């Protein structure tokens with residue numbers, strides 16, 4: 001631990017008798033109300049005793065230790081850490097939105113339901129799908145929802161033998177996890193050396209026990225799967241459905257639509273492509289779209305248009321059930337709609353090409369020093385397999401840690417698993433050429449120092465409170481509470 005940069009916990013700043021507040025006297029003695037004995041605390045609550053400036057400084061300094069899209073470049077592959085316009089937050093903070101209750105009668109929340117319906121329609125247009133639900137809370141939750149729709153579709157046709165889901169070996173870990181949660185057995189399909197799905201291997205695994213094939217396009221190494229029409233034909237001929245993991249939709253915006261490629265069901269990560277802040281666990285949203293014919297299987301409740309033009313909330317009989325308490329993470333939905341309407345059709349169409357341009361610019365500016373295992377061009381992201389010069393002994397982990405000293409968030413490392421030293425970079429469309437150039441210059445400096453001064457890189461970072469935790473120990477025996485630390 002770097003002692004000079006260590007920030008004490010608020011409990012360590014405590015001094016008996018210090019106060020940062022004054023509470024009003026208890027005023028309810030005369031009302032005849034008493035806290036029931038079983039709800040009363042038996043011991044004094046152990047709270048830190050600190051003055052107000054100490055509290056304010058403590059939390060302000062802690063927040064400065066955080067890193068986010070608002071503080072610096074965040075090229076975390078697979079995560080689409082684009083800038084989140086603040087105007088979207090202003091939309092959510094409006095009283096007409098922030099003060100609603102989910103169980104209000106539909107007649108009193110027509111505006112909110114209209115927002116929901118408008119976003120459903122916008123996403124259907126963007127995805128080339130017939131209908132969307134906005135209820136799921138995350139990408140993985142959307143995958144689960146989409147697979148349950150597929151399950152319900154097969155069951156509705158009394159096709160009960162379809163118990164397996166095919167997932168590429170390059171897929172995001174949530175794909176097999178969601179398929180398992182939805183009650184399916186997972187079959188893995190191999191990737192070719194260029195990172196795309198091996199169509200022959202896929203064909204050999206398609207039969208009457210397969211419910212669905214999950215694909216990501218561009219895939220998790222940032223390559224466009226060119227064989228989707230052929231794959232869609234084979235999957236449909238086998239009676240299965242084709243699922244689109246839309247977490248990588250960003251480079252497709254304005255360029256191609258999953259529905260047009262032959263996908264039957266898809267999800268979108270609003271917290272990636274549609275500019276809701278993410279990281280730290282949410283909140284997010286993973287709307288699910290379906291092609292015509294599958295609408296009735298979508299989860300309940302649904303927002304429906306009544307004959308008189310008003311909107312209502314309904315529970316359909318053919319739905320597989322409910323995945324959320326009500327109509328999803330509503331504030332996230334508002335931010336996504338605000339973002340879509342701000343960009344408009346013209347702006348949306350620029351997102352994909354710009355994200356792709358930025359990724360290719362970085363890749364081609366670094367591939368003389370870093371090993372590019374798959375020939376370009378890439379889409380929104382790309383993978384290096386560590387340094388080109390393998391004699392330095394400097395690993396991807398060390399490169400990632402070194403970047404922290406220069407004010408950059410580390411890229412995704414050791415994913416995908418196709419390469420030993422994966423370093424996966426996704427710049428997104430919201431970065432300026434100056435930011436990209438600064439990142440490139442730093443990556444080049446690190447690669448050069450890996451040769452001239454490898455120990456300097458191996459011991460980085462120097463500017464963070466914690467530099468080199470024991471990785472095994474941290475994974476096996478994580479210290480996650482103050483009590484653990486004192487043990």
Ligand SMILES: *Cc1c(COP(=O)(O)O)cnc(C)c1O
Nearest residue numbers: 078138139140172174216245247
């Ligand atoms: C992020 C991601 C997911 C999972 O999304 P969450 O919202 O984190 O659950 C699934 N697939 C891919 C390709 C992703 O990048």
